[in-house]
Amino acid sequence: MDFTSQQRLDDGVLERRFTLDDIPGVLWTPEPARTPSPLILLGHPGGLDRMYPRLVGRARHCVAAGFAATTIELPGAGDRPRSEAVEQARADLQRALRAGEPVPGEVVDRLVLPLVEAAVPEWRAALDALLALPGIGGPVGFSGGIVSIAVRLALVEPRIAAALLFAGSVVPTAILADARRVTVPLLMLLQWDDEGNDRQMALDLFDALGSPEKTLHANTGGHTGVPGFEGDDANRFFVRHLV
Amino acid sequence: MDFTSQQRLDDGVLERRFTLDDIPGVLWTPEPARTPSPLILLGHPGGLDRMYPRLVGRARHCVAAGFAATTIELPGAGDRPRSEAVEQARADLQRALRAGEPVPGEVVDRLVLPLVEAAVPEWRAALDALLALPGIGGPVGFSGGIVSIAVRLALVEPRIAAALLFAGSVVPTAILADARRVTVPLLMLLQWDDEGNDRQMALDLFDALGSPEKTLHANTGGHTGVPGFEGDDANRFFVRHLV
Numbered sequence: 230m231d232f233t234s235q236q237r238l239d240d241g242v243l244e245r246r247f248t249l250d251d252i253p254g255v256l257w258t259p260e261p262a263r264t265p266s267p268l269i270l271l272g273h274p275g276g277l278d279r280m281y282p283r284l285v286g287r288a289r290h291c292v293a294a295g296f297a298a299t300t301i302e303l304p305g306a307g308d309r310p311r312s313e314a315v316e317q318a319r320a321d322l323q324r325a326l327r328a329g330e331p332v333p334g335e336v337v338d339r340l341v342l343p344l345v346e347a348a349v350p351e352w353r354a355a356l357d358a359l360l361a362l363p364g365i366g367g368p369v370g371f372s373g374g375i376v377s378i379a380v381r382l383a384l385v386e387p388r389i390a391a392a393l394l395f396a397g398s399v400v401p402t403a404i405l406a407d408a409r410r411v412t413v414p415l416l417m418l419l420q421w422d423d424e425g426n427d428r429q430m431a432l433d434l435f436d437a438l439g440s441p442e443k444t445l446h447a448n449t450g451g452h453t454g455v456p457g458f459e460g461d462d463a464n465r466f467f468v469r470h471l472v
Numbered sequence: 473m474d475f476t477s478q479q480r481l482d483d484g485v486l487e488r489r490f491t492l493d494d495i496p497g498v499l500w501t502p503e504p505a506r507t508p509s510p511l512i513l514l515g516h517p518g519g520l521d522r523m524y525p526r527l528v529g530r531a532r533h534c535v536a537a538g539f540a541a542t543t544i545e546l547p548g549a550g551d552r553p554r555s556e557a558v559e560q561a562r563a564d565l566q567r568a569l570r571a572g573e574p575v576p577g578e579v580v581d582r583l584v585l586p587l588v589e590a591a592v593p594e595w596r597a598a599l600d601a602l603l604a605l606p607g608i609g610g611p612v613g614f615s616g617g618i619v620s621i622a623v624r625l626a627l628v629e630p631r632i633a634a635a636l637l638f639a640g641s642v643v644p645t646a647i648l649a650d651a652r653r654v655t656v657p658l659l660m661l662l663q664w665d666d667e668g669n670d671r672q673m674a675l676d677l678f679d680a681l682g683s684p685e686k687t688l689h690a691n692t693g694g695h696t697g698v699p700g701f702e703g704d705d706a707n708r709f710f711v712r713h714l715v
Protein backbone atom coordinates (compact mmCIF):
# COMPACT_ATOMS: atom_id res chain seq x y z
CA MET A 230 0.00 0.00 0.00
CA ASP A 231 1.47 3.33 -1.11
CA PHE A 232 0.13 6.69 0.04
CA THR A 233 0.19 9.06 -2.93
CA SER A 234 -1.16 12.27 -1.40
CA GLN A 235 -2.68 13.66 1.75
CA GLN A 236 -4.65 16.73 2.74
CA ARG A 237 -6.27 18.02 5.91
CA LEU A 238 -9.93 18.82 5.38
CA ASP A 239 -11.32 21.74 7.32
CA ASP A 240 -13.27 19.71 9.89
CA GLY A 241 -10.62 17.57 11.55
CA VAL A 242 -10.42 14.94 8.84
CA LEU A 243 -7.19 13.70 7.28
CA GLU A 244 -7.73 12.44 3.71
CA ARG A 245 -5.05 10.19 2.27
CA ARG A 246 -5.10 8.73 -1.25
CA PHE A 247 -3.36 5.44 -1.78
CA THR A 248 -2.83 2.66 -4.27
CA LEU A 249 -2.83 -1.01 -3.41
CA ASP A 250 -1.63 -3.26 -6.25
CA ASP A 251 -2.58 -0.51 -8.74
CA ILE A 252 -6.07 -0.09 -7.22
CA PRO A 253 -6.68 3.52 -6.18
CA GLY A 254 -8.29 4.18 -2.82
CA VAL A 255 -8.94 6.89 -0.23
CA LEU A 256 -8.65 6.75 3.55
CA TRP A 257 -10.27 9.29 5.86
CA THR A 258 -9.26 9.40 9.54
CA PRO A 259 -9.80 11.73 12.49
CA GLU A 260 -7.08 14.36 12.85
CA PRO A 261 -5.59 14.39 15.43
CA ALA A 262 -5.83 10.61 15.51
CA ARG A 263 -7.89 8.86 18.15
CA THR A 264 -6.68 5.30 18.59
CA PRO A 265 -7.95 2.92 17.36
CA SER A 266 -10.95 3.92 15.20
CA PRO A 267 -13.29 1.21 13.93
CA LEU A 268 -13.24 1.23 10.14
CA ILE A 269 -16.18 1.74 7.77
CA LEU A 270 -15.79 0.52 4.16
CA LEU A 271 -17.73 2.88 1.91
CA GLY A 272 -19.31 1.02 -1.00
CA HIS A 273 -20.20 2.78 -4.26
CA PRO A 274 -21.20 1.90 -7.83
CA GLY A 275 -17.74 2.52 -9.33
CA GLY A 276 -15.94 5.64 -10.49
CA LEU A 277 -14.13 7.18 -7.50
CA ASP A 278 -13.63 10.59 -9.13
CA ARG A 279 -17.29 10.90 -10.15
CA MET A 280 -18.48 9.66 -6.74
CA TYR A 281 -15.95 11.71 -4.73
CA PRO A 282 -18.29 14.54 -3.61
CA ARG A 283 -20.80 12.07 -2.13
CA LEU A 284 -18.10 9.78 -0.74
CA VAL A 285 -16.26 12.56 1.08
CA GLY A 286 -19.58 13.70 2.59
CA ARG A 287 -20.31 10.21 3.87
CA ALA A 288 -16.72 9.85 5.11
CA ARG A 289 -16.86 13.14 7.06
CA HIS A 290 -20.09 11.95 8.68
CA CYS A 291 -18.40 8.67 9.69
CA VAL A 292 -15.33 10.44 11.08
CA ALA A 293 -17.54 12.81 13.08
CA ALA A 294 -18.90 9.74 14.87
CA GLY A 295 -15.42 8.44 15.67
CA PHE A 296 -14.87 6.07 12.74
CA ALA A 297 -12.23 5.86 10.05
CA ALA A 298 -13.62 5.45 6.53
CA THR A 299 -12.14 4.11 3.34
CA THR A 300 -13.00 3.09 -0.17
CA ILE A 301 -11.28 1.60 -3.22
CA GLU A 302 -12.07 1.74 -6.92
CA LEU A 303 -14.17 -1.12 -8.29
CA PRO A 304 -12.84 -3.53 -10.92
CA GLY A 305 -13.55 -2.16 -14.40
CA ALA A 306 -14.39 1.35 -13.15
CA GLY A 307 -12.52 4.68 -13.20
CA ASP A 308 -9.15 4.15 -14.90
CA ARG A 309 -9.09 0.43 -14.22
CA PRO A 310 -9.17 -1.98 -17.20
CA ARG A 311 -12.62 -2.87 -18.47
CA SER A 312 -13.83 -6.45 -18.84
CA GLU A 313 -15.32 -6.96 -22.29
CA ALA A 314 -17.74 -9.61 -21.02
CA VAL A 315 -19.01 -7.36 -18.21
CA GLU A 316 -19.39 -4.38 -20.55
CA GLN A 317 -21.41 -6.60 -22.90
CA ALA A 318 -23.66 -7.64 -19.96
CA ARG A 319 -24.08 -3.97 -18.97
CA ALA A 320 -25.15 -3.14 -22.53
CA ASP A 321 -27.61 -6.06 -22.47
CA LEU A 322 -29.04 -4.85 -19.15
CA GLN A 323 -29.46 -1.30 -20.40
CA ARG A 324 -31.09 -2.50 -23.61
CA ALA A 325 -33.64 -4.50 -21.57
CA LEU A 326 -34.31 -1.53 -19.26
CA ARG A 327 -34.77 0.85 -22.21
CA ALA A 328 -37.19 -1.60 -23.82
CA GLY A 329 -39.09 -1.87 -20.52
CA GLU A 330 -38.47 -5.62 -20.50
CA PRO A 331 -37.66 -7.74 -17.47
CA VAL A 332 -33.90 -8.21 -17.16
CA PRO A 333 -33.03 -11.88 -17.77
CA GLY A 334 -31.38 -13.56 -14.80
CA GLU A 335 -28.46 -14.67 -16.95
CA VAL A 336 -27.73 -11.02 -17.82
CA VAL A 337 -27.77 -10.10 -14.12
CA ASP A 338 -25.41 -13.01 -13.44
CA ARG A 339 -23.01 -11.99 -16.24
CA LEU A 340 -22.98 -8.39 -15.02
CA VAL A 341 -22.78 -8.74 -11.24
CA LEU A 342 -21.14 -12.06 -10.39
CA PRO A 343 -17.77 -11.34 -12.10
CA LEU A 344 -17.74 -7.98 -10.31
CA VAL A 345 -18.37 -9.65 -6.95
CA GLU A 346 -15.76 -12.33 -7.62
CA ALA A 347 -13.16 -9.71 -8.52
CA ALA A 348 -14.04 -7.04 -5.94
CA VAL A 349 -14.39 -9.10 -2.76
CA PRO A 350 -10.74 -10.28 -2.64
CA GLU A 351 -9.63 -6.69 -3.32
CA TRP A 352 -11.67 -5.30 -0.41
CA ARG A 353 -10.26 -8.05 1.81
CA ALA A 354 -6.70 -7.21 0.74
CA ALA A 355 -7.44 -3.55 1.48
CA LEU A 356 -8.60 -4.60 4.95
CA ASP A 357 -5.35 -6.47 5.53
CA ALA A 358 -3.35 -3.36 4.65
CA LEU A 359 -5.54 -0.79 6.39
CA LEU A 360 -5.94 -2.65 9.67
CA ALA A 361 -2.15 -2.79 9.93
CA LEU A 362 -1.97 1.03 10.02
CA PRO A 363 -1.64 2.86 13.33
CA GLY A 364 -4.93 4.43 14.41
CA ILE A 365 -7.13 2.00 12.46
CA GLY A 366 -8.73 -0.78 14.47
CA GLY A 367 -11.41 -3.37 14.13
CA PRO A 368 -14.22 -4.22 14.01
CA VAL A 369 -15.18 -3.25 10.48
CA GLY A 370 -18.47 -2.12 8.96
CA PHE A 371 -19.48 -2.06 5.30
CA SER A 372 -21.75 0.77 4.18
CA GLY A 373 -23.38 1.19 0.78
CA GLY A 374 -23.53 -0.63 -2.51
CA ILE A 375 -23.06 -2.51 -4.71
CA VAL A 376 -25.40 -4.57 -2.56
CA SER A 377 -24.19 -7.90 -3.97
CA ILE A 378 -20.60 -7.06 -3.02
CA ALA A 379 -21.81 -6.10 0.46
CA VAL A 380 -23.68 -9.37 0.94
CA ARG A 381 -20.78 -11.54 -0.23
CA LEU A 382 -18.29 -9.59 1.91
CA ALA A 383 -20.57 -9.84 4.96
CA LEU A 384 -20.72 -13.59 4.38
CA VAL A 385 -17.07 -14.42 3.78
CA GLU A 386 -15.13 -11.76 5.72
CA PRO A 387 -15.24 -12.37 9.47
CA ARG A 388 -13.80 -8.94 10.30
CA ILE A 389 -17.05 -7.33 9.05
CA ALA A 390 -19.25 -7.04 12.15
CA ALA A 391 -22.17 -5.07 10.70
CA ALA A 392 -23.30 -3.92 7.27
CA LEU A 393 -25.50 -1.18 5.88
CA LEU A 394 -26.76 -2.30 2.47
CA PHE A 395 -27.91 0.28 -0.07
CA ALA A 396 -30.46 -1.46 -2.27
CA GLY A 397 -29.92 0.02 -5.69
CA SER A 398 -28.81 -2.63 -8.12
CA VAL A 399 -29.90 -5.94 -9.56
CA VAL A 400 -29.20 -9.03 -7.45
CA PRO A 401 -28.20 -12.43 -8.87
CA THR A 402 -29.89 -15.56 -7.55
CA ALA A 403 -26.54 -16.77 -6.21
CA ILE A 404 -26.36 -13.66 -4.00
CA LEU A 405 -29.87 -14.33 -2.64
CA ALA A 406 -28.52 -17.74 -1.62
CA ASP A 407 -25.52 -16.05 0.04
CA ALA A 408 -27.91 -13.67 1.81
CA ARG A 409 -29.64 -16.54 3.63
CA ARG A 410 -26.32 -17.43 5.30
CA VAL A 411 -25.38 -13.90 6.42
CA THR A 412 -25.60 -13.48 10.20
CA VAL A 413 -24.15 -10.04 11.04
CA PRO A 414 -26.50 -7.20 12.02
CA LEU A 415 -27.82 -5.42 8.94
CA LEU A 416 -29.46 -2.13 8.06
CA MET A 417 -30.83 -1.97 4.50
CA LEU A 418 -31.62 1.38 2.88
CA LEU A 419 -34.19 1.40 0.09
CA GLN A 420 -35.28 4.41 -1.95
CA TRP A 421 -38.96 3.62 -2.52
CA ASP A 422 -39.20 5.44 -5.86
CA ASP A 423 -35.78 4.50 -7.25
CA GLU A 424 -36.18 4.66 -11.03
CA GLY A 425 -33.41 2.21 -11.79
CA ASN A 426 -34.10 -0.25 -8.98
CA ASP A 427 -36.56 -3.12 -8.76
CA ARG A 428 -38.38 -2.55 -5.45
CA GLN A 429 -39.65 -6.13 -5.21
CA MET A 430 -36.14 -7.48 -5.80
CA ALA A 431 -34.91 -5.35 -2.90
CA LEU A 432 -37.72 -6.55 -0.62
CA ASP A 433 -37.00 -10.15 -1.61
CA LEU A 434 -33.34 -9.62 -0.72
CA PHE A 435 -34.29 -8.12 2.65
CA ASP A 436 -36.57 -11.08 3.29
CA ALA A 437 -33.84 -13.57 2.36
CA LEU A 438 -31.15 -12.14 4.64
CA GLY A 439 -30.49 -14.58 7.46
CA SER A 440 -29.35 -12.11 10.12
CA PRO A 441 -31.29 -12.23 13.40
CA GLU A 442 -31.04 -8.42 13.56
CA LYS A 443 -32.00 -6.79 10.31
CA THR A 444 -33.76 -3.50 9.73
CA LEU A 445 -35.10 -1.94 6.54
CA HIS A 446 -35.30 1.84 6.17
CA ALA A 447 -37.35 2.79 3.10
CA ASN A 448 -37.83 6.43 2.14
CA THR A 449 -39.75 8.26 -0.54
CA GLY A 450 -37.61 9.57 -3.35
CA GLY A 451 -35.29 8.47 -6.11
CA HIS A 452 -31.88 6.82 -6.05
CA THR A 453 -29.89 9.88 -4.98
CA GLY A 454 -32.58 11.26 -2.64
CA VAL A 455 -31.60 9.50 0.59
CA PRO A 456 -32.69 11.90 3.37
CA GLY A 457 -29.92 13.43 5.46
CA PHE A 458 -31.23 11.92 8.68
CA GLU A 459 -30.34 8.45 7.35
CA GLY A 460 -26.67 9.43 7.73
CA ASP A 461 -27.26 9.91 11.46
CA ASP A 462 -29.21 6.64 11.63
CA ALA A 463 -26.31 4.89 9.90
CA ASN A 464 -23.82 6.23 12.43
CA ARG A 465 -26.02 5.10 15.33
CA PHE A 466 -26.32 1.64 13.74
CA PHE A 467 -22.53 1.34 13.48
CA VAL A 468 -21.98 2.77 16.97
CA ARG A 469 -24.34 0.07 18.32
CA HIS A 470 -22.37 -2.70 16.66
CA LEU A 471 -18.78 -1.55 16.24
CA VAL A 472 -17.99 0.54 19.32
CA MET B 473 -62.61 16.27 31.42
CA ASP B 474 -62.30 15.01 34.99
CA PHE B 475 -59.01 13.93 36.54
CA THR B 476 -59.69 10.85 38.69
CA SER B 477 -56.23 10.08 40.09
CA GLN B 478 -52.62 11.11 39.84
CA GLN B 479 -49.27 9.68 40.78
CA ARG B 480 -45.65 10.70 40.40
CA LEU B 481 -43.60 8.01 38.68
CA ASP B 482 -40.01 7.64 39.78
CA ASP B 483 -38.41 9.26 36.74
CA GLY B 484 -39.90 12.74 36.71
CA VAL B 485 -43.19 11.77 35.09
CA LEU B 486 -46.61 12.82 36.40
CA GLU B 487 -49.31 10.30 35.49
CA ARG B 488 -52.92 11.48 35.63
CA ARG B 489 -55.95 9.35 34.86
CA PHE B 490 -59.01 11.10 33.53
CA THR B 491 -62.42 10.52 32.04
CA LEU B 492 -63.85 12.51 29.17
CA ASP B 493 -67.55 11.83 28.52
CA ASP B 494 -67.17 8.44 30.24
CA ILE B 495 -64.09 7.54 28.16
CA PRO B 496 -61.13 6.68 30.39
CA GLY B 497 -57.74 8.09 29.52
CA VAL B 498 -54.25 8.69 30.88
CA LEU B 499 -52.01 11.75 30.58
CA TRP B 500 -48.27 11.69 31.22
CA THR B 501 -46.36 14.98 31.58
CA PRO B 502 -42.90 16.04 32.68
CA GLU B 503 -42.69 16.83 36.40
CA PRO B 504 -41.78 19.56 37.12
CA ALA B 505 -43.65 20.89 34.10
CA ARG B 506 -41.79 22.40 31.18
CA THR B 507 -44.08 24.67 29.20
CA PRO B 508 -45.45 23.96 26.68
CA SER B 509 -44.75 20.32 25.78
CA PRO B 510 -45.79 19.07 22.34
CA LEU B 511 -48.28 16.22 22.78
CA ILE B 512 -47.98 12.64 21.51
CA LEU B 513 -51.19 10.59 21.21
CA LEU B 514 -50.34 6.96 21.96
CA GLY B 515 -52.40 4.59 19.83
CA HIS B 516 -53.07 1.00 20.92
CA PRO B 517 -55.33 -1.93 19.96
CA GLY B 518 -57.82 -1.41 22.79
CA GLY B 519 -57.82 -2.42 26.47
CA LEU B 520 -56.02 0.25 28.48
CA ASP B 521 -55.49 -1.96 31.55
CA ARG B 522 -54.05 -4.83 29.53
CA MET B 523 -51.89 -2.45 27.49
CA TYR B 524 -50.81 -0.30 30.46
CA PRO B 525 -47.30 -1.76 30.97
CA ARG B 526 -46.34 -1.12 27.35
CA LEU B 527 -48.12 2.25 27.21
CA VAL B 528 -46.41 3.61 30.31
CA GLY B 529 -43.06 2.50 28.91
CA ARG B 530 -43.72 4.34 25.65
CA ALA B 531 -45.03 7.37 27.57
CA ARG B 532 -41.90 7.57 29.75
CA HIS B 533 -39.78 7.45 26.62
CA CYS B 534 -41.80 10.34 25.12
CA VAL B 535 -41.56 12.42 28.30
CA ALA B 536 -37.80 11.84 28.48
CA ALA B 537 -37.58 13.58 25.08
CA GLY B 538 -39.63 16.56 26.27
CA PHE B 539 -43.09 15.52 25.13
CA ALA B 540 -46.38 15.03 26.95
CA ALA B 541 -48.13 11.76 26.10
CA THR B 542 -51.72 10.66 26.36
CA THR B 543 -54.09 7.90 25.38
CA ILE B 544 -57.80 7.08 25.66
CA GLU B 545 -59.70 3.81 25.63
CA LEU B 546 -61.02 2.67 22.25
CA PRO B 547 -64.74 2.31 21.55
CA GLY B 548 -65.90 -1.21 22.48
CA ALA B 549 -62.72 -2.01 24.48
CA GLY B 550 -61.94 -2.25 28.22
CA ASP B 551 -65.13 -1.49 30.18
CA ARG B 552 -66.73 0.42 27.31
CA PRO B 553 -69.94 -0.98 25.76
CA ARG B 554 -69.43 -3.50 22.97
CA SER B 555 -70.97 -3.14 19.51
CA GLU B 556 -72.68 -6.38 18.52
CA ALA B 557 -72.00 -5.77 14.83
CA VAL B 558 -68.28 -5.15 15.40
CA GLU B 559 -67.97 -8.21 17.66
CA GLN B 560 -69.61 -10.29 14.91
CA ALA B 561 -67.11 -8.91 12.39
CA ARG B 562 -64.23 -9.75 14.78
CA ALA B 563 -65.51 -13.32 15.08
CA ASP B 564 -65.76 -13.55 11.28
CA LEU B 565 -62.18 -12.28 10.94
CA GLN B 566 -60.85 -14.76 13.48
CA ARG B 567 -62.73 -17.63 11.83
CA ALA B 568 -61.14 -16.76 8.47
CA LEU B 569 -57.66 -16.48 10.04
CA ARG B 570 -58.06 -19.83 11.84
CA ALA B 571 -59.14 -21.46 8.59
CA GLY B 572 -56.12 -19.94 6.84
CA GLU B 573 -58.48 -18.21 4.40
CA PRO B 574 -58.07 -14.69 3.01
CA VAL B 575 -60.11 -12.21 5.07
CA PRO B 576 -62.96 -10.85 2.90
CA GLY B 577 -62.82 -7.09 2.39
CA GLU B 578 -66.37 -6.70 3.66
CA VAL B 579 -65.36 -8.30 6.98
CA VAL B 580 -62.42 -5.88 7.28
CA ASP B 581 -64.81 -3.00 6.52
CA ARG B 582 -67.38 -4.17 9.12
CA LEU B 583 -64.64 -4.55 11.75
CA VAL B 584 -62.48 -1.48 11.23
CA LEU B 585 -64.61 1.29 9.69
CA PRO B 586 -67.11 1.59 12.59
CA LEU B 587 -64.16 1.72 14.98
CA VAL B 588 -62.52 4.51 12.95
CA GLU B 589 -65.81 6.43 12.68
CA ALA B 590 -66.35 6.20 16.45
CA ALA B 591 -62.78 6.69 17.63
CA VAL B 592 -61.64 9.64 15.52
CA PRO B 593 -64.14 12.16 16.97
CA GLU B 594 -63.22 10.95 20.47
CA TRP B 595 -59.51 11.51 19.91
CA ARG B 596 -60.31 14.97 18.52
CA ALA B 597 -62.45 15.80 21.56
CA ALA B 598 -59.60 14.62 23.77
CA LEU B 599 -57.28 16.98 21.88
CA ASP B 600 -59.66 19.89 22.51
CA ALA B 601 -59.62 19.18 26.24
CA LEU B 602 -55.92 18.36 26.59
CA LEU B 603 -54.57 21.28 24.58
CA ALA B 604 -56.50 23.59 26.92
CA LEU B 605 -54.46 22.36 29.91
CA PRO B 606 -51.49 24.37 31.17
CA GLY B 607 -48.20 22.81 30.13
CA ILE B 608 -49.61 21.04 27.07
CA GLY B 609 -48.93 22.68 23.74
CA GLY B 610 -49.13 21.87 20.08
CA PRO B 611 -48.20 20.60 17.64
CA VAL B 612 -49.44 17.05 18.11
CA GLY B 613 -48.08 13.70 17.00
CA PHE B 614 -49.88 10.37 16.76
CA SER B 615 -47.86 7.24 17.54
CA GLY B 616 -48.96 3.63 17.17
CA GLY B 617 -52.02 1.72 16.03
CA ILE B 618 -54.71 1.05 15.11
CA VAL B 619 -53.19 2.11 11.80
CA SER B 620 -56.55 2.93 10.21
CA ILE B 621 -57.39 5.32 13.07
CA ALA B 622 -53.96 6.91 12.68
CA VAL B 623 -54.43 7.44 8.94
CA ARG B 624 -57.92 8.95 9.29
CA LEU B 625 -56.78 11.20 12.15
CA ALA B 626 -53.73 12.35 10.19
CA LEU B 627 -56.05 13.20 7.30
CA VAL B 628 -58.85 15.07 9.10
CA GLU B 629 -57.18 16.60 12.17
CA PRO B 630 -55.01 19.60 11.25
CA ARG B 631 -53.39 19.76 14.69
CA ILE B 632 -51.59 16.46 13.93
CA ALA B 633 -48.25 17.47 12.43
CA ALA B 634 -46.57 14.07 12.19
CA ALA B 635 -47.58 10.44 12.68
CA LEU B 636 -45.81 7.20 13.48
CA LEU B 637 -47.96 4.34 12.16
CA PHE B 638 -47.58 0.86 13.63
CA ALA B 639 -48.60 -1.58 10.90
CA GLY B 640 -50.30 -4.40 12.70
CA SER B 641 -53.92 -4.63 11.65
CA VAL B 642 -56.07 -5.12 8.57
CA VAL B 643 -56.74 -2.01 6.48
CA PRO B 644 -60.05 -1.29 4.70
CA THR B 645 -59.96 -0.08 1.10
CA ALA B 646 -61.53 3.21 2.22
CA ILE B 647 -58.52 3.84 4.47
CA LEU B 648 -56.14 3.17 1.55
CA ALA B 649 -58.04 5.94 -0.25
CA ASP B 650 -57.65 8.22 2.79
CA ALA B 651 -53.94 7.37 2.86
CA ARG B 652 -53.39 8.83 -0.60
CA ARG B 653 -54.55 12.24 0.69
CA VAL B 654 -52.42 12.31 3.87
CA THR B 655 -49.63 14.88 3.65
CA VAL B 656 -47.99 15.06 7.11
CA PRO B 657 -44.56 13.47 7.65
CA LEU B 658 -44.89 9.78 8.46
CA LEU B 659 -42.81 7.02 9.97
CA MET B 660 -44.29 3.53 9.58
CA LEU B 661 -43.09 0.65 11.76
CA LEU B 662 -43.53 -2.86 10.41
CA GLN B 663 -42.62 -6.08 12.17
CA TRP B 664 -41.46 -8.24 9.26
CA ASP B 665 -42.50 -11.57 10.83
CA ASP B 666 -45.74 -10.39 12.49
CA GLU B 667 -47.87 -13.55 12.71
CA GLY B 668 -51.19 -11.70 12.71
CA ASN B 669 -50.33 -9.06 10.14
CA ASP B 670 -50.44 -9.18 6.36
CA ARG B 671 -47.03 -7.87 5.28
CA GLN B 672 -48.13 -7.10 1.73
CA MET B 673 -51.12 -5.13 3.03
CA ALA B 674 -48.76 -3.04 5.15
CA LEU B 675 -46.42 -2.43 2.19
CA ASP B 676 -49.41 -1.47 0.02
CA LEU B 677 -50.49 1.02 2.69
CA PHE B 678 -46.99 2.49 2.87
CA ASP B 679 -46.96 2.79 -0.91
CA ALA B 680 -50.37 4.50 -0.93
CA LEU B 681 -49.55 7.17 1.66
CA GLY B 682 -49.38 10.56 -0.05
CA SER B 683 -46.94 12.29 2.30
CA PRO B 684 -43.86 13.74 0.60
CA GLU B 685 -41.82 12.61 3.64
CA LYS B 686 -42.52 9.03 4.59
CA THR B 687 -40.16 6.44 6.00
CA LEU B 688 -40.68 2.72 6.62
CA HIS B 689 -38.76 0.96 9.39
CA ALA B 690 -39.14 -2.81 9.10
CA ASN B 691 -37.52 -5.13 11.64
CA THR B 692 -37.22 -8.87 12.04
CA GLY B 693 -39.47 -10.31 14.71
CA GLY B 694 -43.11 -10.71 15.68
CA HIS B 695 -45.78 -8.20 16.62
CA THR B 696 -44.48 -7.42 20.12
CA GLY B 697 -40.81 -7.66 19.19
CA VAL B 698 -40.18 -4.05 18.14
CA PRO B 699 -36.49 -3.41 18.97
CA GLY B 700 -35.78 -0.88 21.71
CA PHE B 701 -33.83 1.39 19.38
CA GLU B 702 -37.05 2.14 17.49
CA GLY B 703 -38.23 4.08 20.55
CA ASP B 704 -35.25 6.39 20.16
CA ASP B 705 -35.86 6.64 16.41
CA ALA B 706 -39.49 7.56 17.14
CA ASN B 707 -38.44 10.34 19.49
CA ARG B 708 -36.00 11.72 16.95
CA PHE B 709 -38.75 11.63 14.29
CA PHE B 710 -41.09 13.63 16.52
CA VAL B 711 -38.34 16.04 17.62
CA ARG B 712 -37.68 16.74 13.91
CA HIS B 713 -41.31 17.59 13.24
CA LEU B 714 -42.86 18.83 16.48
CA VAL B 715 -40.16 20.79 18.28
